[in-house]
Amino acid sequence: MIAFLPWIPLAAALVVLFSSAKNERFLKTITLTACSLCSVSVFIYFLNFKPEGGFQFVTARPWLPAFGIQYKSGFDGINLTLCLLHALVSLAGAFVACAPKERLKEYLFYYLILTGGIYGVFTSLDLFFLYVFFEMTLIPLFPMIGIWGSKNKEYGAMKLTLFITTGAVLAFFGLLLFYREAGIHSFDLVQLAQVLKARGGFSIGFQHFVAPMLIVGFGVIASLWPVHSWSPIGYAAAPTAVSMLHAGVLKKMGPYLILRVAVTFLPEGVKHAAPWLSVLAGIGIVYAGLAAIRQSDMKYMVGFSSVSHMGYVLLGIAAMNSVSLSGTVLLMFSHGVMAACAFAAIGFLYEHTHVRNLHDFGGLAKSMPFVALSLILACLASLGLPGFSNFVSELLVFIGAWRQFPAVVIAAVFGVLITAIYLLRAVREVCYGKPNPRWAHLKDAQGFAERFPFILLLGALLIAGIWPHVLLRVIEPAVGALLS
Amino acid sequence: MNLALLMPEWIVLGILIILTVFELLLVDNEILYKRVRNIILFGGLASVALALMATSGQTGSVFNGTVIVDPFGTFFKLLFTGALAAVIQMSRSFFRARPEKTHEFYLVLWIALAGFFLLVSSNDFLVFFLGLETVTLSFYILTAYLKKDSGSIESGMKYFILGSLASAILVYGISLIYAVAGSTAFPAVRQAFTAAPQHGILIAAACMVLAGLFFKVAAFPFQLWVPDVYEGAPTPVVAFLSVASKSAGFAALLRILWTVFPALEKKWLLVFPAVALLTLLYGNFGALVQTRLKRLMGYSSIGHAGYLLIALSVGGKSGLSALLYYLAAYALTTLALFGGICAAEPYLKSDKIEAYRGLGKRSPFLAGVMFLALLSSAGVPPLAGFSGKFLVLLAAVQANLNWLAFIGVMAVAVSLYYYLNIVRVMYFDESPREDSISVCLATRAMLTLLSAGILAAGIFQAPVLSWAENAVKYLF
Numbered sequence: 001m002i003a004f005l006p007w008i009p010l011a012a013a014l015v016v017l018f019s020s021a022k023n024e025r026f027l028k029t030i031t032l033t034a035c036s037l038c039s040v041s042v043f044i045y046f047l048n049f050k051p052e053g054g055f056q057f058v059t060a061r062p063w064l065p066a067f068g069i070q071y072k073s074g075f076d077g078i079n080l081t082l083c084l085l086h087a088l089v090s091l092a093g094a095f096v097a098c099a100p101k102e103r104l105k106e107y108l109f110y111y112l113i114l115t116g117g118i119y120g121v122f123t124s125l126d127l128f129f130l131y132v133f134f135e136m137t138l139i140p141l142f143p144m145i146g147i148w149g150s151k152n153k154e155y156g157a158m159k160l161t162l163f164i165t166t167g168a169v170l171a172f173f174g175l176l177l178f179y180r181e182a183g184i185h186s187f188d189l190v191q192l193a194q195v196l197k198a199r200g201g202f203s204i205g206f207q208h209f210v211a212p213m214l215i216v217g218f219g220v221i222a223s224l225w226p227v228h229s230w231s232p233i234g235y236a237a238a239p240t241a242v243s244m245l246h247a248g249v250l251k252k253m254g255p256y257l258i259l260r261v262a263v264t265f266l267p268e269g270v271k272h273a274a275p276w277l278s279v280l281a282g283i284g285i286v287y288a289g290l291a292a293i294r295q296s297d298m299k300y301m302v303g304f305s306s307v308s309h310m311g312y313v314l315l316g317i318a319a320m321n322s323v324s325l326s327g328t329v330l331l332m333f334s335h336g337v338m339a340a341c342a343f344a345a346i347g348f349l350y351e352h353t354h355v356r357n358l359h360d361f362g363g364l365a366k367s368m369p370f371v372a373l374s375l376i377l378a379c380l381a382s383l384g385l386p387g388f389s390n391f392v393s394e395l396l397v398f399i400g401a402w403r404q405f406p407a408v409v410i411a412a413v414f415g416v417l418i419t420a421i422y423l424l425r426a427v428r429e430v431c432y433g434k435p436n437p438r439w440a441h442l443k444d445a446q447g448f449a450e451r452f453p454f455i456l457l458l459g460a461l462l463i464a465g466i467w468p469h470v471l472l473r474v475i476e477p478a479v480g481a482l483l484s
Numbered sequence: 485m486n487l488a489l490l491m492p493e494w495i496v497l498g499i500l501i502i503l504t505v506f507e508l509l510l511v512d513n514e515i516l517y518k519r520v521r522n523i524i525l526f527g528g529l530a531s532v533a534l535a536l537m538a539t540s541g542q543t544g545s546v547f548n549g550t551v552i553v554d555p556f557g558t559f560f561k562l563l564f565t566g567a568l569a570a571v572i573q574m575s576r577s578f579f580r581a582r583p584e585k586t587h588e589f590y591l592v593l594w595i596a597l598a599g600f601f602l603l604v605s606s607n608d609f610l611v612f613f614l615g616l617e618t619v620t621l622s623f624y625i626l627t628a629y630l631k632k633d634s635g636s637i638e639s640g641m642k643y644f645i646l647g648s649l650a651s652a653i654l655v656y657g658i659s660l661i662y663a664v665a666g667s668t669a670f671p672a673v674r675q676a677f678t679a680a681p682q683h684g685i686l687i688a689a690a691c692m693v694l695a696g697l698f699f700k701v702a703a704f705p706f707q708l709w710v711p712d713v714y715e716g717a718p719t720p721v722v723a724f725l726s727v728a729s730k731s732a733g734f735a736a737l738l739r740i741l742w743t744v745f746p747a748l749e750k751k752w753l754l755v756f757p758a759v760a761l762l763t764l765l766y767g768n769f770g771a772l773v774q775t776r777l778k779r780l781m782g783y784s785s786i787g788h789a790g791y792l793l794i795a796l797s798v799g800g801k802s803g804l805s806a807l808l809y810y811l812a813a814y815a816l817t818t819l820a821l822f823g824g825i826c827a828a829e830p831y832l833k834s835d836k837i838e839a840y841r842g843l844g845k846r847s848p849f850l851a852g853v854m855f856l857a858l859l860s861s862a863g864v865p866p867l868a869g870f871s872g873k874f875l876v877l878l879a880a881v882q883a884n885l886n887w888l889a890f891i892g893v894m895a896v897a898v899s900l901y902y903y904l905n906i907v908r909v910m911y912f913d914e915s916p917r918e919d920s921i922s923v924c925l926a927t928r929a930m931l932t933l934l935s936a937g938i939l940a941a942g943i944f945q946a947p948v949l950s951w952a953e954n955a956v957k958y959l960f
Contacts, residue, residue, distance in 0.1 A: 064945050066953075067878070106848075128874075132865040139864055142904060143855075146912040147844075154912050161904060166897040173893040176881040 001041060003059045003073045005083075005123050006133065009034045009116035013109050021105040028098040031108045035094040038119060039087035045075060046084050051473045053077075053481030055125065055190060063128075068186035073123040077478030078329050081471055082249075082256055083122045085333045088460050089248040089340040090115045092453035096344055097241035099351070107148060107239075110140035114245060121253050127175055127187040127261070131168075134253060138164050141234075141242060141250075149237040150350075156230075156237030163230035167220025171257070174213040178265070181206050189260065196265060204268055211269025214262040215277060222254030223307045224277075224314060225284030232291075232303030236356075240347025243299070247306045248340035252332040255313045259328075263320060264482055270320060278318040278401070282408035285311035289418035298346045298356045298430070301422060302339065305382065308415060309335050315405070315412060316397040324400025325479040330471055331393035334464060338381045338390060341457040345375040348450075349430075352442055358426055363435025368444040372431040374454040379423040381461050384416050389464035389471070489544045489553045492535040492561060493605075496598050499528035503594060507587050517587075522576075525590060529569045536562050543958065549669060550608035557604045559808060559955035560735045563815055564600045567727045568593065570819040573930045574720040574826040581830035582630075589629055593724070596622035600728060604735045609658045609668035612736065616654070616700075619732060620647050623725060627717040639716030646709045647699070654696025660689035674744050681747040690745055694752075697740070700733030702789045704762035711770070714782030719829060722778055723822035726785045727815045734792060734811060738804060741796075742959040749799070756797035757888050764790025764891060768898045776835045777825060780902060781818075784861060787899060788814050794892055795876045798883040801956055806875035808952035813860070813868035813941055820857040820934035823927065824850050831921045837906060842915020849923060851910045853931045858903040860938045863896045868941035875949070 012034035016027055049056060058074035075083065097111045098104075113136070120133030138161060145157035179187065181202055184195050196202065202210075216224070223231040231251075235243045262270050270277075285308050292304035313335070316328030348371050349364070350356050365372040381388035394416070402409050445451050464471055487494075503524055510517035536558055545552040571593065579586050599618030606612035624647065628640020662668050664686050665676035677686060699706040714722050741752065767787030774780035792814075795807035828850055832839040844851040860867035873896065880889040923931075941948050 064949070066946075066949065132870070135865050135870075139859060142907065143911055146908060154908055157912075158901070158904060158908065162897065162901055165900050166894075169893045169896050173877075173881075173890055176878055176889060176893075177886070179878065180881050 002045065002057045002075065002123055003061075003071065005038055005041065005073070006116045006120035008038050009112040009119065013112035013116065016105060016109045016112060019105075021103075024104055027105055027108050031094055031098060031112060034112060035091050035115060038115070039091040042083050042087035046080060046474075049075065049077075049080055049474055051077070051477055053477040058125065058190070060188075067128075068184070068188065069128045070126050070188055071129060072125040072188055072190075074125050074190075075123070076481065077474035077476070078259060078482070079122045079256065081329055081333050081475055082252055083119070085252065085336045086115075086118050086122060086249045088456055089244055089336060090118070092340060092344065092456050093241040093244045093248075095449055095453045096244065096347065098449070101148065103147065107144065110144050111241060114140045114144075114242075118245070118249055118253070122256070125189045127179070127189060127192075129187075130257070130260070131172060131175060134257065135165070135168050137250060137253070138168065141238075141246065144242045145234065145238045148239040149242075150239075151237055152233065153237040156233045160230045160234035163227065164221045167217045167227065169217075171214050171217025174210045174217060175261070177206075177210055178261070181210075189264075193264065201268070202266060207266040207269030208272050209269070211262050211266040212273045212276075214266070215258055215270070215273055218254045218257040218262075219314070220254070222251055222258070222314060223284070223310050224254075225280050225287060225307070225311070228284060228288065228307045231307050232300050235303035235306070235343070236297060236299040240343060240351070243343040243347065244340040247302070247343055248336040251306065251310060252313075252336055255310070255317060255328065255332060258317055259325070259482065263317065263325075267320070267483075270317075274318040274320060274404070278315055278405040278408045281311040281314035281318060282405075282411040284308065284314070285412050285415035286418065289415045289422070293418065293422045295422075296358050298358060298426065299343075299350075301358070301426060302342050302346065305419065305422070306335070306339050308419065309339075309382070311415070312394055312397050312412060315401050315408060319397070319401035319404050320483070321400050322476070322479050322483055324397050325482065326472060326475050327393045327396025327400055329475045329479065330389060330464075330468060331397060333471060334381070334389040334393050334461070337457050337461050337464070338378050338388075341374060341454065341461065342378040342382065344453050344457065345371050345378060348445060353439060358429040361430040361436060361439070362433045363431070364439065365431040366435055367439055367442055370444045370451065370454070374458060376427050376431055377458055377461070379427050381465070383420045383423045387465050388461055389468050392465070392468045486544055487546060489539065489542060489546055490551070491539055492532050493598075493601050495528065495532050495535050496594070496601055499524060499532075500591075500594055500598060502528075503591055507591065511587070521590060525572050525594075526569070528594075529565055529572075533562065533565050536565065545607060549671070550611045551602075551605045552607040553605060554958040556739070556955045556958045557735075559951065560604045560731060561601055563731055563812065564597060564728050567724065567731075567815055567819060568597050570823060570930055570934065571720050571724040571728075573926055574723055574823055575718075577924060577927050578718060578720050578826045578829070584630060589626070592622045592625050596626070596724070596728070600732050603732050604739070606739075607670045609661065609670070609673070612740075613655060613658060616736070617651060619729065620651060623647075623721070623729065626721040626724070627713060629718055629721065633716075635716035636718060637716075639713045642709055643713045643717075650696045650699035650706065653692045657689040657692025657696065660685055660692070664689070670740075670744050674746070677745055677747040687748070687751070690748060693740065694737075697733055697737050698759070701730050701737065701792070702763070702786050703759050703793055704766050704786075707763065707766060707786045707789070710786055711774075711779045711782035714785070715776060715779040715835070719778065719822060719826045722781070723819060723826070726781065726822075727818050730785065730789065731811050731815065734796075734807065737796065738807070738959060742804075753797065753799070756793060757885060760790055760793035760797050761888060761891055763787075763793055764895050766790075768895045771902045772898070774902070775837055777837050777840070777906070778835050780837070780906075781821070784899065784902075785818070787895065788861075790895070791873060791876050791892060794880050794885070794888055797888065798876075798879045798885060800879075800883070801953065801960070802879045802882065803876075804956040804959065805949060805952040806872070806879045808955055809875050809945070809949055810872035812948055812952070813872035813938075816934055816937045816941060817857050817860040817867075817869050820853055820931060820938060821861065823931050823934060824854040824857065827923050827927050827931075828921060837909055838913075840906065840909050841913040842910075842917075843921075844911040846915060846917070846919065847921035847923060849928065849931075850921060853935050854910065855907055856935050856938060858906055860942065862900045862903045864900075866939070866942045868938045871942050871945045875945075
């Protein structure tokens with residue numbers, strides 16, 4: 001079943017492609033069914049997962065034996081957590097994507113390809129397929145942003161695609177070197193790990209050479225400073241469901257791949273690059289936070305905020321100990337859910353008002369209590385209020401990184417303060433204050449289809465916040481296995 | 485001598501005669517002529533393909549060893565046959581809206597096919613030159629076929645002048661080889677090279693032969709003709725030129741390098757990587773600033789030649805099978821792209837990229853196929869073009885050509901810009917016209933098949949790869 005996870009949305013995409021564009025109801029049903037099916041099965045895997053290191057539910061079938069390529073999938077605590085994140089966000093996003101719009105058929109087609117590709121990245125245990133799915137997810141974004149986006153959309157779409165692809169091909173080159181250096185004609189991550197363990201790992205020189213390549217290559221999509229500039233522009237231009245998936249899940253593919261490939265196989269190289277990475281992460285946290293303060297467009301603000309928060313994730317990776325990495329994985333989950341929720345709320349407001357400027361709103365807590373509450377909760381989670389898992393995970397990252405990079409941690413804690421400034425200001429401007437009479441006629445989110453995405457995401461945020469152990473119990477053994 | 489080995493060639497010649505006879509008989513009855521011609525052409529291609537498959541495993545030589553039959557040749561012959569089928573369909577939609585008569589057009593296309601077959605089966609420099617010139621002369625006619633279109637005449641003229649120059653250099657090289665080796669047969673020349681690998685005249689002759697072939701495959705510094713010729717020539721001819729002529733050039737290069745010049749391998753390994761690098765850079769950076777689609781395709785085909793030359797520099801079984809795989813993927817992708825252009829051109833009446841504005845609305849089918857083909861051309865997974873690039877670059881890294889592989893990888897990001905630019909125009913921009921573009925059933929079927937092929941070859945690499953590996957075996 002796990003091997004089919006990416007193929008369910010992809011098959012649904014084919015069905016959508018060959019059905020009539022007029023039958024919107026059918027198209028929506030297909031999309032929602034495929035996404036729910038995947039989400040439910042991920043949830044079942046999560047319940048049946050035994051919290052211990054190593055991969056579970058592994059399936060493999062040979063694909064291109066001449067190069068040792070297999071179609072291999074399986075879960076450990078890390079990709080299971082991220083798959084769970086994707087299950088939540090893609091389902092919520094599917095409801096948002098099904099909202100009425102022009103050329104709905106094409107939109108859902110691309111959305112399903114995107115969803116399937118992300119499942120592929122988070123389930124594959126073969127480097128070849130990992131890369132194939134990774135690059136596959138980048139392409140649907142281009143038409144999705146370009147056709148259905150807003151404000152500077154053509155520029156945003158092109159910039160986003162080119163930046164991430166350039167990073168991806170750089171990492172691809174690293175992977176090719178990696179394959180040759182391992183010399184066992186295999187892309188199988190499990191087998192590579194065993195063989196390299198027995199051999200004592202790659203030579204130090206090779207690790208020092210390739211690890212930065214992978215960190216920068218995959219770091220582009222994680223909006224590593226200074227290659228982050230595609231991110232706020234891209235998110236501001238993207239339609240709601242794309243912003244949700246991209247900020248929520250897609251961005252996490254970068255750190256995930258760094259963990260899965262660089263940290264696992266090139267630990268010495270990562271350690272060598274860690275001081276640089278931590279400094280870049282620290283600059284990213286503060287710089288993007290300060291930039292977010294200056295924004296009046298809400299989407300730009302949340303875009304910069306996500307750049308800033310990915311800095312914590314990268315800082316956790318740079319510290320490379322079990323505490324910081326557990327914090328990193330948990331933060332990827334928490335930030336993903338929170339970012340998706342924030343973008344869903346902003347998208348909802350934009351759909352109805354067609355403005356995104358902070359100062360154009362006001363007093364929405366009165367006229368749209370539900371959406372306003374969702375936005376407020378997402379913002380509170382984002383600024384690290386205890387009770388949300390963002391707090392727990394950021395704390396873990398700080399504790400883990402304190403010994404190696406105290407200066408960066410101080411900057412990062414300062415970053416939390418900056419986050420509080422711009423998010424609280426946004427909450428004040430949008431939800432409270434004098435009600436703007438322009439929005440008096442606005443209706444709150446109504447009915448199941450409109451409210452469900454928020455309920456799903458906020459529920460997950462609260463559960464993970466109150467009881468982070470439910471995720472940490474699967475993350476910690478996996479991180480331990482990764483580091484050993 | 486087993487003449488049955490040449491069954492596909494006999495069929496090609498037979499169809500050529502039938503085609504000529506029917507053209508003469510039905511010269512007054514246009515409608516009947518077209519019907520009969522279509523039946524002959526597609527029936528002929530189907531029987532050639534069947535004959536090729538029936539003789540696919542066989543090897544042997546005929547005509548005193550001047551012509552050989554082996555799976556390496558068969559691989560390319562199948563490629564040419566498939567490409568010609570697509571090109572004929574493109575020509576039908578291309579000429580439907582044009583005043584020119586097409587009687588000679590299909591005849592010359594078919595003569596070119598015969599030339600291709602001869603070229604990839606040759607085992608003697610004379611037969612090789614005969615095949616090459618049959619192809620090249622046909623293309624001189626085809627590129628200049630639109631008699632009243634100055635662009636087409638110009639492109640034919642340029643191709644003719646530069647092509648004759650290349651042929652002259654090549655044939656001079658052959659004469660020098662004959663002067664030293666005393667024979668034009670491949671095995672005899674190989675012996676001469678093995679006996680005296682440092683012989684100055686032989687090396688000069690080899691360089692001339694290679695220069696002639698580099699012209700065909702558009703390798704740096706013999707690539708200047710490509711954008712000009714592509715821009716002006718009739719679109720189906722450009723498709724045939726970029727798929728079949730390039731494949732034939734590489735087939736001839738492989739055959740000659742590995743069966744005639746293996747003694748020079750150390751020398752060419754010094755030169756080819758540099759040629760590959762420059763070709764790659766020239767094609768990809770040249771394409772960035774183009775405003776006409778066919779001209780852009782010319783530069784992009786130079787870029788693809790760069791990847792193929794990387795595979796050539798790697799050599800060995802892994803490099804060459806990657807090369808053959810890349811060629812197959814390139815053929816599928818390019819034919820799909822030109823198929824889309826041919827179907828859209830009569831409606832757009834322009835070759836400018838901006839004329840494709842709003843194609844996504846005017847014909848979702850055509851725009852979709854072109855989107856897919858452009859992505860495959862850029863090397864995006866899970867499409868055929870990605871698998872080709874993956875195999876080539878992996879082979880390069882395995883052979884320690886790291887810097888070349890690095891440039892190859894980075895060129896993917898560059899190429900994505902100009903390909904996505906076309907997608908941007910097709911999907912994001914509004915068209916001044918809203919009328920939809922109708923695509924005839926046969927073209928639809930062809931484009932669907934090609935798209936399915938692009939997807940299938942990209943997802944299931946194993947069948948094409950094992951076919952390529954099997955073909956390459958016969959070179960060593």
